[in-house]
Amino acid sequence: MTPQRLTHFARGARAAAHTARSAPVFDPSTGEQAATVPLADATDVETVIADAHAAAPAWAERSALDRARVLFKFRELCLAHADELSALISGEHGKVRADARGELQRGLEVVEFAVGIPHLMKGEFSDGVASGIDMYALRQPLGVVAAITPFNFPAMVPLWMVAPALACGNAVVLKPSERDPSCALRLAELFAEAGGPSGVFNVLNGDAEAVDALLADPRIQAVSFVGSTPVAQHVYETAARHGKRVQAMGGAKNHLVVLPDADLDQVVESLMGAAYGSAGERCMAISVAVVVGDETANALVPRLVDRVRALRIGNPTDPASEMGPLVTAAHRDRVRGFIERGVHEGAALLVDGRAHEAVAARGFFLGGSLFDRVTAEMTIYREEIFGPVLCIVRVATAAAALALCNAHRFGNGVAVFTRSGGAAREFTQRVQCGMVGVNVPIPVPLAFYSFGGWKDSAFGDHNQHGMDGVRFFTRLKTVTSRWPAGADAASFIMPVLR
Ligand code: NAD
Numbered sequence: 001m002t003p004q005r006l007t008h009f010a011r012g013a014r015a016a017a018h019t020a021r022s023a024p025v026f027d028p029s030t031g032e033q034a035a036t037v038p039l040a041d042a043t044d045v046e047t048v049i050a051d052a053h054a055a056a057p058a059w060a061e062r063s064a065l066d067r068a069r070v071l072f073k074f075r076e077l078c079l080a081h082a083d084e085l086s087a088l089i090s091g092e093h094g095k096v097r098a099d100a101r102g103e104l105q106r107g108l109e110v111v112e113f114a115v116g117i118p119h120l121m122k123g124e125f126s127d128g129v130a131s132g133i134d135m136y137a138l139r140q141p142l143g144v145v146a147a148i149t150p151f152n153f154p155a156m157v158p159l160w161m162v163a164p165a166l167a168c169g170n171a172v173v174l175k176p177s178e179r180d181p182s183c184a185l186r187l188a189e190l191f192a193e194a195g196g197p198s199g200v201f202n203v204l205n206g207d208a209e210a211v212d213a214l215l216a217d218p219r220i221q222a223v224s225f226v227g228s229t230p231v232a233q234h235v236y237e238t239a240a241r242h243g244k245r246v247q248a249m250g251g252a253k254n255h256l257v258v259l260p261d262a263d264l265d266q267v268v269e270s271l272m273g274a275a276y277g278s279a280g281e282r283c284m285a286i287s288v289a290v291v292v293g294d295e296t297a298n299a300l301v302p303r304l305v306d307r308v309r310a311l312r313i314g315n316p317t318d319p320a321s322e323m324g325p326l327v328t329a330a331h332r333d334r335v336r337g338f339i340e341r342g343v344h345e346g347a348a349l350l351v352d353g354r355a356h357e358a359v360a361a362r363g364f365f366l367g368g369s370l371f372d373r374v375t376a377e378m379t380i381y382r383e384e385i386f387g388p389v390l391c392i393v394r395v396a397t398a399a400a401a402l403a404l405c406n407a408h409r410f411g412n413g414v415a416v417f418t419r420s421g422g423a424a425r426e427f428t429q430r431v432q433c434g435m436v437g438v439n440v441p442i443p444v445p446l447a448f449y450s451f452g453g454w455k456d457s458a459f460g461d462h463n464q465h466g467m468d469g470v471r472f473f474t475r476l477k478t479v480t481s482r483w484p485a486g487a488d489a490a491s492f493i494m495p496v497l498r
Contacts, residue, residue, distance in 0.1 A: 004035040006181060008205055009188040010048045012198030018043040023178050023207065028094035028325040028364045029315050035092075037181050040206035045213040048173055048204045052144045053219045055199025056171035060141045064118040067167055073194035075111045078104070081190060085183055089154050090316040092180035094325040094364065095278045097316055100155075106444070107159030110465045113447040114167035120470045121168065130497030133482040139474035141169030142221035142245075146214040148235065149184070150227040151177035151327055152281045152386075158184050160451065161224040162201060164469035166191075170221075171200045175214060179327055181205050215239045222472065225249065226283075226464070228384070229410075229456050236459035247460040247472055251384040252412030252453060255288045256441055257401045257427065260296045262417035266439065268303050270417070274441035275390040276311055276368045279326050283457075284413045284435070284442045287385060288374070289392045290401045297394045301350065301372055308351040308368045308390070313358040325364040326387060332364045335387030339369055342380035342391075348372040353388055376404060384410070398423060406432040412453035415441050434458065 003024070007014045017038030025035040038044070059067070078085065082104055089100035114120075123138040147161035158174055165172045176184035184203050191201040204210055211231075214220050215238045223239040225232055229250030239246040256274065258267050267289075274286035291297040316324035326332040336354055343349050349371055353359075356367020366388060374381050374391040381391055395401050405414055415437035416427045424438045434453040437443030445451050445466065452463030462472040 001032075003033045006035050006037045006185065006205060008038065008040065008044060008048060009185050009201075009203035010051045010199070012192045012196075014185065014189070015047075017205070018047070025092055025179065025181065026328060026364075027091055028327055031329065031363045035182065037178050037205050039178065040204050040210040040213075042213060044206070045204060045210055045217070048202050049144065049214075049217055049219050051199040052171040052173050052202050055197060056141075056143050059171055059197055059200045060143075060169040062169070064121050064167070064169070067169060068115045068117050070191075070195050071111055071163065071167055072115050074191050074196065075108055075115070077190040077194050078108055078111070078187070081186070085155060085186060088183045088186060089180070090324065092182055093151065093154055093281075094316055094327055095281070096321045096324050098319070099278055100316070103153050103156040106447075107153075107156035109447040110159050110469075111163040113465065114163040114469075117167035117470075120467070121474065129480075132484065133480060133497060135478065135480050137476055137478040139168070139470070140477055141474060143170060144219050145170045145172055145222040145224065145473060146220050147172055147174045148211055148214070148223065148225045148227070149174065149176050151179040152278070152283065154180045154183040155187065157226050158187060160226075160464045160469070162187070164465060165224070165473045166196070166201060168470060168473040170473055171202070173202045173204050173214065173220070175204050175206060175210055178205065178207050211235065212238070215244070216242055218242070220244060222246065223248075224464070224472065232459055245460075245472065247458075247462045247464065249283070249452065249458045249464065250456055251386075251410060252283045252285075252457050253288060253381075253384055253408055253410040254284060254286050254413040254415075255290050255405045255408070256286045256415040256417065257290045257398075257405065258292060258296055258300065259398055259401075259416065259418040259420070259423055260293045261419045262296075263419065264300055264303065267300060267417050268307060270415075270441035271304060271390065272307050272311075276308070276323050276388045279323050279366070280388040281327060281386055282442070284444050286415065286441055287389065287391060288381065289390060290404055291392060291394055292398055292401050293396065294394060297372075297392065301392065304370060304390075305350050308370045311368045313356060313365060313367060323368065323388060326366055327364065329364050331387070332366050335366060335385055335389065338380055338383070338385045338387070339389060342371050342374070342378060345378045345380070347374045347378055347380060347391070376407070398427070402427060402430055406430075409456045410453070411455035412457035413437065413443055415439075415443065434463075
């Protein structure tokens, strides 16, 4: 089959690219090239930003109520096309269909939150702050904003950014991952179908060259980024140097702490879903189980071994599959490299995903791997693997487990499993991490809270979505107003209101 030629999305329609550069997009379940995506050059970037810049003022002028109605219709269309969108996601990413539908749902919940924008954007008002003087603060859109997203959530992460940005009255240039760009293009198309004006929701396909051009362009007012930590750091520093506001979410190494009183049935099931769901390609995946006490570990490990060996790995379209392939051959090979490194550095490889029968199939498959007796010095502990590999670290006490979590450079998500309210509270209060689960392995905040890690997992002081999304995509203006009957004499002292 000839690979489909993808485009950008600008002026309310699919827009042919000027660039001569392109990249292949694969179907990870067969390993075949499914599409070719353009990698924007300077002309493409200029065209898309110019369109967005021209469209932004009129969109900002529309009432918040009006913008909310467009988003409401957009949500309805996304729901009507949910099967198609889920197929696009799993067709290029490789996650199983039900998981793709789940991420779409979580993304649409952000749209649902954003539909409340007339209320969310309400300002503050104080009448009579002094004689005849009123003071009020209002939130106004920024203009054109950039959204730069990773491969692992082709619908949810774009919607985290695009929904609040549009609701607040901005025009958006979305630069999706070049590894799975089709869902973003379809979302932009559905927004146009919902009545979204031309130039307001644009998709610019590309790689680092497009990102760097967005970071430097003076018409881009804000940059929202999600991806790996080195790129997040680069985006944060470069965009800030160009005077932009920026939020940049990075990588993770999420720990699940098992205290000796935890319900091990719950722990096993939670670890399986959280470590191997979406082939471990989630920024909130659990990649480390910190088990307190050898007795606990000795009871847990054999059960995990059985479950990891029995993982059902197969085509994402097969409802029986628990895990699909990895996104690309290069990424699968990188994960294999980490497994080799773990063995070399002395960790006990109890289940070797490289030996799984699914690996023989066409496509970028890898089985689940389980390491025991991992230590804090090992590469597989320190670095983000972003694949179906779970590391067990044994510690003697709950205090040692907490210290281990806190010493890690990443601080995205963390979970504690226990039957003790006191122990859970102590852990929750002291852990240095942005999102915490108590007997919940993947504590992703709902749309009306906000999502963000600490330490090297996020740069910038605004989280994604929730009220932080509204704050990030608007700026405050504070007005002091009076209507005097005549002229006052000039005053040369700092005004003190009475
Ligand atoms: P990535 O950093 O390779 O790519 C992210 C985006 O940056 C893509 O759009 C890509 O085109 C662009 N990009 C890549 N290299 C660049 C460069 N040198 N300069 C400028 N732009 C560049 O990330 P990925 O592999 O697509 O996604 C996986 C990563 O994202 C993991 O590290 C994961 O933890 C992280 N992630 C974090 C969160 C979070 O909220 N913290 C959520 C999802 C994914």
